[in-house]
Amino acid sequence: DTAVSQTPKYLVTQMGNDKSIKCEQNLGHDTMYWYKQDSKKFLKIMFSYNNKELIINETVPNRFSPKSPDKAHLNLHINSLELGDSAVYFCASSQSGTAYNQPQHFGDGTRLSIL
């Protein structure tokens, strides 16, 4: 039983396309996150939702739009994909915000390659 599951695992697409990545957690957590890990393996927060409310929105192009239909799901939609969007995108969840000493549980990532 996967705690945080992301789909798809691999995504190869052409520049200019629109794509979505889905994330679901079955841990009953209140907070979910999207991270981007670049080729240098550096993780950067993109968005965070707490009980379906957006609480973190880093400097991310507005081509990226998160959607949280319920607290167990946080999807990421990307419009007009660019070469620089190629990276591994990780979804994570935690019982509450990270200021409260709760561990984050990560999915195994979605590897996005733009041709």
Add this chain to the structure above:
Amino acid sequence: KNQVEQSPQSLIILEGKNCTLQCNYTVSPFSNLRWYKQDTGRGPVSLTIMTFSENTKSNGRYTATLDADTKQSSLHITASQLSDSASYICVVSELYDYKLSFGAGTTVTVRA
């Protein structure tokens, strides 16, 4: 400049040996410090979380230390195993904020 710096960038050790990874941070005010292990092709997995008042915390053969005065932490791996080969990431949380500051990670390779 990144608020969390890790060293070394990478290291190679022989199976059965010990090693220590370093993490220095400037995040303030401080809430907690985390160490994650990330295997190749997988998401990070939490090893330890330490708050201001904790100096040391263990998780099996992993022992993390924290000196909140000097803003330094270390992760010690005892009797390394091949399965310890991974990237180890130091993450610091700011008080009253939801954000986390990530280090670039230390890549550990354990050889037989």
